[in-house]
Amino acid sequence: MNARRWRATALFALAVLAAALIATRARYTADLSAFLPRSPSSGERALVEQLRSGPAARLIIVAIAGADAGTRAALSRRLAAALAASGDFASISNGDAAQLERDRQFLFRHRYLLSETVDAARFSATGLHTAIADSLDALASPEGPLLKGLFPADPTGEFLGILEELGPERAPHLSAGVWSSRDDSEALLLLQTRAPGADSDAQQRAVLAVRQAFLAVRAQLPAARGTTLQLSGPPVFALAARTLIKGEVLRLSGVSTALIVLLLLLVYRSLPALLLGLIPVASGALAGIAAVAAGFGTVHGITLGFGVTLIGEAVDYSIYLFVQARGEEHGPWRQTVWPTIRLGVLTSIAGFAALVPSSFQGLAQLGLYSVAGLSAAALVTRYVLPQWLPQRLALRDLTRVGVAAQSVLGRLRRLRALLLAVPLAAAFVLLLHRGHLLGHELAALSPVPLADQQLDERLRAQLGAPDVRFMVLATAATPELALAAADELTRRLAGLVRAGVIAGVESPSRYLPPQALQRARQQALPPAAELQARLGEALAGLPVEAAVLEPFVRDVAAAQAAPLLSRADLSGTSFASVVDALLVPADGGYSALLPLSGGGGDLPPQAVAQVRTALAAAQVPGALLLDLKGETDRLYQRYLQQAIALSLSGFAAIVVLLALLLRSAQRVVRVLAPLVLAVLAVATLLVGLGHELTILHLIGMLLIVAVGSNYALFFDRAGNAPQQGSLPLTLASLLVANLATVLAFGVLASSRLPMLSDLGSTVAPGALLALVFAALLAPGAAARGA
């Protein structure tokens, strides 16, 4: 006996050590990766890539409210300067005239390499004549006075052509010289972090840098005392989610541990029993973390948050052990109670195991965590805990509680016919709401609060920067090839812009044309002497002296000799960040991104079809149209369908398991009936209260069956072999165990993370109802006592 005891303890210690080693070396994260697919399809991969490092993932919108427009503008300028000095941002825009002027100068200086109209025909004598005549017409136009200064150096209008290609200027409203909301209540800035979206530490630094810089510049301006700062955008959301998840994990585990310790103290009135009872729980949690760390590489915060439910469940096993083994030798317990616990553990594990293959990473982690945690807790309860039990564990006698519960149940049993109302009510409510039983948006699971999502929408509208929904993607081996592909695609799509099918297309090739194209444009420019000769011919019949166009001849000669544009030449302009955002390393090569703009970022289906046709005609290998929202919705659909399939297969596994071990169809039905009724009742409750069911609600229903089977099995055992064990004690231990589980999932239901609260609010009432229904439906002998 002694040797066996030491062997069990030593093995246990070794296992704890190994698990602790893995757990301490694991990477913990609280980013949004839990929502990403584990094995993405090609469309999903592009989506994930965009979410992780796309330009949209690096955008921060800043709104400064309070004080007067002049003060806000001063704050905006100082904040921009402070942030530029920090080096955390690839671009900072606030509508300041100096920035616009730098952009303008860049386009003007490099007009002969950037303009799409530069070719040999344009610089022939007739081409020049036509272009100059057009420019004269423009001079006579209402805008003439603004264009006059450009004419001597750019008589062919290349600069204006470039501006027109860049599309209608949808510049935000200006107030006191900086961007502001249309009602003049807020100054607005648009920032792009240097770090990619996936680098959450760097993103967090950037967000905090904005907050600190704002406090610093506000302190310098006495008039700015009452101003406030609001931030929005993916990096801000990510930081908020991270903070929320961390806080929730601490809060949830703290609250549920406290509640369950309190419950056990009330029940046992014994400190040793409490401490012993917590051993399986702690071992289970450690095993769960170690398993997830080993299986996934990183442990997500949401998984740890979910871990609190393990406290409620793992503690059940020791409750059964302590309460039901009371007064018995350990031997009989192992033969009478343990087989039922074992079956309960197995059904629970079968339920959670169904989640492990999910491609929804967050769900897969929950599954693995629970499988490992429950196994460990059960093994420790069975093989380690009995070795440590003192000969006499002074526990409170719960027989009286059990007897009282029995008499309450006896009275309730008369009403068991009312259970028929459950399927009827379910049928009625579910049919009534059949059109919108299931939610269809991944956003329903997002930890970003609705108010923040709405703020983001409002600020984007003010800035004229709608969420990009459609973008064309071209991937090639080198940046040069990607730019060439982007250029070709832009030409194809320009036709659709002219036809009004799409409002515009943005492309990196517009600011940084492929080198070959730049060279071709350079070669289309005639040498100075030749140009002068052609001009002489071209100006015939036009009211322009050749001498006026000296600056033109000089600039063309300079453009011919100038080195081709590279990324470095864009520094200091706002185009640098555009190119960095739209030309990104991907899959060992480079991707050029061409965001399409329609009305408010959306496109009607026929426009999408026309874009696809244009892309097919372009014959650019690897070019594809990415519908970010559509792809997200499809992803959620895939998760949803998978969740349904997994829930059903988990249920099937539990049925098979019960059939194999109980070897009686009648008993399987008897065990399952209360569980199915509990699931129906909870579904009716949720839908009736106006919830659209999410993936997590569905998974929660599987867990009702997996967890609730424990209770049903005890009643089944009591009914099947009434002579074994004390019925009042069984009932009392079930009550306590159930209370622990309901408490843990109830705490989860209070979470501000929708993933966890959906699960909690499904399983907590479900587990309670499973116990009540199982008691009501138990064979008479089980309820009345032998």
Next chain:
Amino acid sequence: MRHAAARLAVALLVLARGASSAEPTAQDAFSEVLTQLAARAQGHVAFTEVQQLAMLKQPLTSSGELLYVAPDYLEKRTLKPKAESLILDHGVLRARRGGREHALELAAYPQVAPFVESIRATLAGDRAALERYFTVDFRGDEARWTLQLVPRAASVAASVRDIQMQGEHDRIRSVQIRQADGDRTQISIGAEISP
């Protein structure tokens, strides 16, 4: 602070001189003309514009229609040599050329605003707006008047020397814009176009 005070003093001086140079009768006539202009709800006239640019051998000529709806809609619709239009509507300036449209908020372009505001404010009889941008000098009488506008802001004065309008009663007959570099734009306003 002292800089601003100095500018204010200069502005006051200019105003005072403007006021003293005008005969009391001219001031009355100015008020009367503005009242008559303000009473007109809308107008639709033909115009011919001649621009004399130093860099060109010949002046550029264009023509079209002007459309005004009180108090802040003004459209300059050029028909020749190319159809284009410039619309001022509630402080937003929209230019339409060759199927494309550019919009700019007037308040954001202090160098453009006076061009447009001079004509709009005169048509609207909006003296406050005129005096916000210009030093105003009215000469003549109701039957035949001349209004000279000199930009107040140095940034505007750098490109526009002055704007001179001639009119009879509630009709503007011509607008001449003299730019600082000597270039001139002369807009002659013709007969009312019946709708």
